[in-house]
Amino acid sequence: MNGKRIDRRMFLKTTAAGALAFPMIVRSSALGKAGTVAPSERVTMGFIGVGGMGTNNMRAFLAQPDVQVLAVCDPVRASEEYGHWYKKGWNGAWFGREPAARIVEDDYAHKAGSGQYKGCAAYVDFRDLIARDDIDAVCIATPDHWHAICAIQAAAAGKDIYCEKPMTLTIAEGRAVAEAVRQYHVVFQTGTQRRSSQLYRFICEVVRNGRIGKLQRALVAIGPNNKQAPPSDWKPMPVPEWLDYEMWLGPAPWAPYHKDRCLYTFRFGADYSGGQTTNLGAHGIDIVQWANGTDDTGPVEIEDLGGEFPTDGLFTTATKVHFRARYANGAELVCRTQEDEIYRFEGTEGWIQVPTYSDEITCQPESLKTTVIGPDEIHLYESNDHHRNFVDCIKTRGQTAAPVEVGHRSVTICHLGNIAMQLKSKLRWDPVAELFTDSHEANTLLSRAMRSPWHL
Numbered sequence: 424m425n426g427k428r429i430d431r432r433m434f435l436k437t438t439a440a441g442a443l444a445f446p447m448i449v450r451s452s453a454l455g456k457a458g459t460v461a462p463s464e465r466v467t468m469g470f471i472g473v474g475g476m477g478t479n480n481m482r483a484f485l486a487q488p489d490v491q492v493l494a495v496c497d498p499v500r501a502s503e504e505y506g507h508w509y510k511k512g513w514n515g516a517w518f519g520r521e522p523a524a525r526i527v528e529d530d531y532a533h534k535a536g537s538g539q540y541k542g543c544a545a546y547v548d549f550r551d552l553i554a555r556d557d558i559d560a561v562c563i564a565t566p567d568h569w570h571a572i573c574a575i576q577a578a579a580a581g582k583d584i585y586c587e588k589p590m591t592l593t594i595a596e597g598r599a600v601a602e603a604v605r606q607y608h609v610v611f612q613t614g615t616q617r618r619s620s621q622l623y624r625f626i627c628e629v630v631r632n633g634r635i636g637k638l639q640r641a642l643v644a645i646g647p648n649n650k651q652a653p654p655s656d657w658k659p660m661p662v663p664e665w666l667d668y669e670m671w672l673g674p675a676p677w678a679p680y681h682k683d684r685c686l687y688t689f690r691f692g693a694d695y696s697g698g699q700t701t702n703l704g705a706h707g708i709d710i711v712q713w714a715n716g717t718d719d720t721g722p723v724e725i726e727d728l729g730g731e732f733p734t735d736g737l738f739t740t741a742t743k744v745h746f747r748a749r750y751a752n753g754a755e756l757v758c759r760t761q762e763d764e765i766y767r768f769e770g771t772e773g774w775i776q777v778p779t780y781s782d783e784i785t786c787q788p789e790s791l792k793t794t795v796i797g798p799d800e801i802h803l804y805e806s807n808d809h810h811r812n813f814v815d816c817i818k819t820r821g822q823t824a825a826p827v828e829v830g831h832r833s834v835t836i837c838h839l840g841n842i843a844m845q846l847k848s849k850l851r852w853d854p855v856a857e858l859f860t861d862s863h864e865a866n867t868l869l870s871r872a873m874r875s876p877w878h879l
């Protein structure tokens with residue numbers, strides 16, 4: 424375990440003045456329920472990236488009685504424009520560091536019944552948050568091009584990490600994050616929350632225990648791009664006063680500001696993300712890895728089946744996803760764009776499928792729906808709350824539901840699919856060496872240069 428954390432935990436555990444030593448500005452009663460948890464048992468957290476998902480994660484961690492949120496960080500101060508984007512789905516909240524800090528302070532004030540709480544710092548630069556010795560864990564929910572840098576720096580500082588999917592922008596970044604997590608012995612949870620779903624655990628156990636015979640084909644049908652690209656003659660816009668654009672771009676190539684480059688829609692810019700292949704594919708492909716029992720490895724072949732990319736404009740990721748991966752055990756995985764999003768597993772003796780946003784399983788034979796996995800059969804990791812699971816593992820130092828190797832191996836397949844579609848090729852992949860064995864060109868796409876001064 425990291426020396427710094429041992430020092431803080433040991434100090435808090437062993438000193439009679441533990442409560443006084445707790446590095447907060449306020450009395451513990453202001454923490455409401457969290458105030459009833461001994462300081463030595465509290466997990467202190469900082470949030471890097473408090474847009475849509477970061478704020479959502481933050482609310483989930485605020486609900487944990489033994490978590491205390493000490494800081495948030497975002498190059499967005501607060502944006503009304505940004506808020507409109509999410510208005511319907513996200514209670515009309517504005518995002519950015521100031522609204523996020525207010526959510527924390529209002530929450531603790533409400534829980535204390537005092538009407539007043541101060542003590543959530545709001546940073547522009549994540550390095551200031553990571554530098555704080557009193558923060559045990561971070562949640563990273565920035566655009567994907569930042570995940571690896573933030574995760575590696577957090578690991579080196581001994582912080583446990585909840586990192587949103589897709590874990591990285593490139594395969595090389597994923598391996599570097601996995602190595603850092605191992606080197607610094609930190610707990611890591613990838614934000615693929617279907618790993619903490621009873622429904623998906625059941626489906627994977629059905630497949631793993633041979634109820635559909637031998638797995639032959641898995642289909643991950645992902646939705647098309649859900650935002651309209653700006654016209655191809657788009658013009659740069661002035662950088663809004665609420666945004667530190669340099670800190671948003673970071674390691675990505677410099678590019679003029681346009682609102683559709685940044686908030687939420689970064690998903691469709693290949694400098695920042697892998698499009699729906701990594702955005703939606705990261706969830707479904709992760710479930711295929713789980714069902715196929717290939718969490719620590721990957722396919723041996725990847726083939727473009729007709730992926731399409733825009734020829735110009737601001738959005739540069741695939742507009743039509745279609746690729747196939749083949750595993751050494753003979754199973755194949757097809758990922759494609761399709762309006763009705765489903766995950767489907769076909770075996771030699773049956774099939775099972777579920778729409779991605781409902782729990783209505785359809786299958787053959789019908790009896791699969793009520794099948795019981797016996798005590799001597801394969802039972803997969805059980806977690807029913809992804810955020811709670813992370814906090815529990817911080818305390819036990821145990822393995823999370825979606826540890827770093829799992830996150831890396833799943834997103835690797837998304838990246839492989841993007842590379843195969845980009846090169847319009849069928850490629851051989853060595854999942855041990857993590858190299859293509861038949862294409863130098865494809866190997867050049869395993870990593871990307873970072874804009875100075877940023878590096879892994």
Ligand SMILES: NC(=O)c1ccc[n+]([C@@H]2O[C@H](COP(=O)([O-])OP(=O)(O)OC[C@H]3O[C@@H](n4cnc5c(N)ncnc54)[C@H](O)[C@@H]3O)[C@@H](O)[C@H]2O)c1
Pocket residue numbers: 471472473474475476477496497498499518519547548549564565566567569587588589614615616670671672673685686687688689702
């Ligand atoms: N698990 C899920 O179901 C799920 C759902 C949605 C999003 N996500 C993931 O969460 C991540 C964020 O997506 P989003 O939809 O919230 O996007 P978003 O644009 O709403 O939020 C990203 C935030 O990160 C901030 N940011 C940019 N650079 C930063 C930096 N250097 N330091 C700190 N903050 C920085 C942005 O300003 C923005 O506020 C993505 O990786 C996405 O794939 C996961």
